[in-house]
Amino acid sequence: MRCATLLSATAVALTVSWGGAAMAEQRECRAAPELLDLGHTLDVARAAVTERKELRVVAMGSSSTQGYGASNPRFAYPVVLKDRLEKLLPGVAVHVFNKGIGGQDAEEETARMKEDVGPEKAQLVIWQVGTNSAIRRTPLDKFRDRLRAGIDIGRKLGAEFILMNLQYVPAVVALPDEEEYARVMAEVAREKGTGLFQRFEIMRAWYNDGMPYAQFVTSDGLHLNDFGQKCIGRLLSEAIVKTIRP
Amino acid sequence: MQGMSAAGPSTRDIRLDLFRGLALWFIFIDHIPTNVVSWLTVRYYGFSDATEIFVFISGYTAVIAYSRMMARQGWPMAAARIGRRVWQLYVAHIMLFAFFVAQIAWVSIARDTPALIEEMELMGLGENPYRALLETVLLKFRPVNLDVLPLYIVVLASFAFMLPVVVRWPRGTVAASFVLYAAALHFDLNLPGYPDGKVWFFNPLAWQFVFYLGAAAAVLGPRLAVLDRFKTPLTAAAVAYLGFSAVIATSWRYNALAELIPSWIGRVIYPIDKTNIDVLRVAHFLAIAYLVRLAVPASARFLRWRILEPIRRCGEHSLQIFCLGTFLALSAQIILADYEDSIMAQVIVSLSGIATMSIAAYGASWYKGGPGREEA
Numbered sequence: 001m002r003c004a005t006l007l008s009a010t011a012v013a014l015t016v017s018w019g020g021a022a023m024a025e026q027r028e029c030r031a032a033p034e035l036l037d038l039g040h041t042l043d044v045a046r047a048a049v050t051e052r053k054e055l056r057v058v059a060m061g062s063s064s065t066q067g068y069g070a071s072n073p074r075f076a077y078p079v080v081l082k083d084r085l086e087k088l089l090p091g092v093a094v095h096v097f098n099k100g101i102g103g104q105d106a107e108e109e110t111a112r113m114k115e116d117v118g119p120e121k122a123q124l125v126i127w128q129v130g131t132n133s134a135i136r137r138t139p140l141d142k143f144r145d146r147l148r149a150g151i152d153i154g155r156k157l158g159a160e161f162i163l164m165n166l167q168y169v170p171a172v173v174a175l176p177d178e179e180e181y182a183r184v185m186a187e188v189a190r191e192k193g194t195g196l197f198q199r200f201e202i203m204r205a206w207y208n209d210g211m212p213y214a215q216f217v218t219s220d221g222l223h224l225n226d227f228g229q230k231c232i233g234r235l236l237s238e239a240i241v242k243t244i245r246p
Numbered sequence: 247m248q249g250m251s252a253a254g255p256s257t258r259d260i261r262l263d264l265f266r267g268l269a270l271w272f273i274f275i276d277h278i279p280t281n282v283v284s285w286l287t288v289r290y291y292g293f294s295d296a297t298e299i300f301v302f303i304s305g306y307t308a309v310i311a312y313s314r315m316m317a318r319q320g321w322p323m324a325a326a327r328i329g330r331r332v333w334q335l336y337v338a339h340i341m342l343f344a345f346f347v348a349q350i351a352w353v354s355i356a357r358d359t360p361a362l363i364e365e366m367e368l369m370g371l372g373e374n375p376y377r378a379l380l381e382t383v384l385l386k387f388r389p390v391n392l393d394v395l396p397l398y399i400v401v402l403a404s405f406a407f408m409l410p411v412v413v414r415w416p417r418g419t420v421a422a423s424f425v426l427y428a429a430a431l432h433f434d435l436n437l438p439g440y441p442d443g444k445v446w447f448f449n450p451l452a453w454q455f456v457f458y459l460g461a462a463a464a465v466l467g468p469r470l471a472v473l474d475r476f477k478t479p480l481t482a483a484a485v486a487y488l489g490f491s492a493v494i495a496t497s498w499r500y501n502a503l504a505e506l507i508p509s510w511i512g513r514v515i516y517p518i519d520k521t522n523i524d525v526l527r528v529a530h531f532l533a534i535a536y537l538v539r540l541a542v543p544a545s546a547r548f549l550r551w552r553i554l555e556p557i558r559r560c561g562e563h564s565l566q567i568f569c570l571g572t573f574l575a576l577s578a579q580i581i582l583a584d585y586e587d588s589i590m591a592q593v594i595v596s597l598s599g600i601a602t603m604s605i606a607a608y609g610a611s612w613y614k615g616g617p618g619r620e621e622a
Contacts, residue, residue: 066443066444071279071390071391071579072279072365072390072579073365073369073390074364074365101443102443102444102445103434170498170504170512170516171512171516171517173509173512174509174510174511174512174513174516175513176509176513207501210501211501212498212499212500212501212504213497213498213499213501213504214498214499217498218520219289219293219295219495219498219518219520220516220517220518220519220520220524221498221512221515221516221517221518222516222517222519223517226279226280227280
């Protein structure tokens with residue numbers, strides 16, 4: 001019995017001290033101001049906010065948008081985005097429609113762009129894309145074409161775009177050419193005149209500042225966990241509000 | 247008490263109770279997000295977690311419980327009893343769902359915080375509650391953390407038909423089960439969920455492989471001694487693999503170590519999928535199981551230590567304790583998210599949950615009149 005008490009006491013002490021060390025290392029959710037520059041003025045969204053006091057956003061994408069990896073749906077980035085935008089834009093009715101379907105890539109999302117954006121009368125589409133295309137090794141030219149096509153469809157419906165690029169996680173970092181996909185997205189954003197939310201660069205800065213993967217990635221090495229989802233949602237809302245209300 | 251556990255028609259392998267109880271504790275602890283106490287559970291040291299242990303032992307005990315019944319009373323009776331068990335699991339799941347929703351509603355009303363109600367709406371309960379209820383009954387709608395029982399229900403239902411097959415052809419069953427697993431991975435097959443576009447978090451077509459590995463291991467039993475001919479290489483391989491996965495798991499917490507992992511290794515191993523149970527997870531669990539089999543014979547003295555009795559009791563009443571644990575994990579989540587989230591609070595909440603589960607398990611044993619015999 002004494003041995004047992006000792007054992008459990010040691011276990012608890014170890015847990016608390018280890019966990020305490022890990023907790024103390026918890027880093028803040030932040031990004032350098034230049035990384036939050038969307039490179040676009042978001043005129044349609046600004047007009048909607050100032051004139052109609054309403055902002056309708058479609059969150060298009062795959063598992064990051066769906067919220068896979070979050071322990072609770074309220075931590076999914078589109079939900080956090082809605083909450084933060086409402087707080088930062090008082091008096092504006094913010095609607096965020098989650099159109100994330102896990103596992104889909106640029107091609108599948110382009111195919112449903114019309115039916116998913118049209119009925120919601122969105123002024124802003126946040127298209128989280130690139131990771132699944134990179135994992136599936138979609139040829140870069142094809143990836144570029146699908147992005148252009150998807151943006152054209154959404155624009156015809158009156159929406160503005162922010163492209164959200166890949167997540168910086170072990171499964172993506174290990175790919176030989178993940179930065180090529182990020183580069184293509186930046187090129188398409190410039191060419192088409194859309195916004196670009198540099199998720200890859202923001203998360204890489206977290207990592208380079210010493211934030212361990214475990215803080216923002218689930219154990220599959222691919223999906224964002226609670227912290228990652230919440231933080232991306234906060235930073236994106238910050239970036240949008242900074243653009244609309246400089 | 248101890249003399250009695252050897253009673254009954256055959257000796258109960260108390261390793262099963264112990265490790266299943268441990269898995270139930272781990273599942274509870276790991277269901278509390280960012281819980282400090284998770285440092286004590288398997289998933290912090292490698293690829294697999296307590297889910298594999300739970301599903302494997304469920305397959306193992308299913309064979310022990312029902313193969314004897316089939317031998318004595320025939321397959322139809324055994325299948326009917328499995329059907330009754332599946333029904334109990336289903337009722338437990340639906341009850342858990344009701345409690346889950348009720349708890350959120352109660353806290354939300356009591357504290358006047360609409361946030362929690364909003365949360366239920368986010369899950370898909372708000373837009374069309376009638377539809378959500380229908381989808382719940384069909385097991386398509388499963389809010390967070392209510393994913394494991396539906397997996398168990400589907401797999402155990404298949405076991406009613408697979409029982410005579412696995413008893414006669416354990417190796418063939420494993421082969422067939424592997425083919426289904428590989429097909430699910432290759433063709434991206436999963437059962438549909440709700441809201442539309444969602445799939446099962448634990449894909450039964452993939453996870454059934456772990457269950458049938460457990461079932462085949464139980465049928466083969468002593469015949470597994472064949473493995474002992476290759477004891478040295480197998481042990482070396484298992485230890486090396488566990489070491490490798492511990493290094494990878496640690497690299498998620500220390501960037502200096504992450505830098506040392508060559509990117510070709512990352513390209514090979516990631517993503518380590520949980521929904522479709524990645525091969526690396528299966529291998530990790532099998533390595534643990536192999537080493538545990540070597541290190542812990544059924545006669546090991548420590549298995550009967552008094553201090554481990556709470557764990558064994560939880561393992562003996564796995565369905566009740568599993569349901570209780572799921573419910574308690576949600577309570578813990580609400581306490582931590584809406585009252586206080588400190589390291590101390592996490593430790594206290596985890597310890598009280600484990601204490602509650604243990605007390606309930608003792609209660610269940612007392613009600614059954616001593617160490618109970620439980621069906622799988």
